[in-house]
Amino acid sequence: MNNGPLIFFGIFLSLALSWLGLVVANNVDADFGGLGPHMDEATGMTVPAQMPGLARQGLRVYQDLGCATCHTQQVRREGFGADVERGWGSRQSVARDYIQQSRVMIGSLRIGPDLMNVGERIPLPEWHHQHLYDPQVNTPGSIMPSHAFLYEIRKVKGTPSPNRVPVRGERAPPDGYEVVSSYRSQALVAYMLSLKTPYDLPEAGSSDE
């Protein structure tokens, strides 16, 4: 008996069905790729808002420095970890939260806290600069590495620099010197402050549910 055509047809059918299921049914335009901002009827604003230009550059710095090896940016839904109880966000993160980011730094290892809402939790630029320069200043015992190479230690000439970072502790500069932030660290901090999802999205469920 010659089963050749039947076998050929069977293989063809299973490949065709998986192609239909994987490629056509998940059509990028109709699915996540087609996600647009959401219009918040109460405020008349669209969310998520666009990222400021400096923050966009900071995203590149975040990527270059490998911050995503220790930090995630995704709040898991209740019942899938203690993210909400830990204060990492008031609701789960959904695909639409990321549409304004040129690259999504979702991460996979949680050696440090999740940063999805760090701009809301810690809205102070000075805190972030101090923490990047020397994590021990604000978080004694922290295992986060110092990123002091993003800062310059300069002799104070006349008036102190407007970009001066007040630092105490072991890494404090000697008298007459000051720690000054660089463009990269300013961009990185702008990116940190831009990370927040204070709005609700229909698919994410309300924060008080």
Ligand code: HEC
């Ligand atoms: C080796 C792992 C590691 C790397 C790499 C790392 N971090 Fe951290 N980070 C931590 C840990 C652990 C903490 C918690 C202790 C602390 O606050 O210092 C933390 C805390 C933080 C916090 C405070 C978050 C909060 O909710 O209190 C921020 C902001 C932060 N990191 C940003 C960064 C940025 C930006 C980079 C890249 C330049 C980076 N981290 C790289 C481990 C890391």
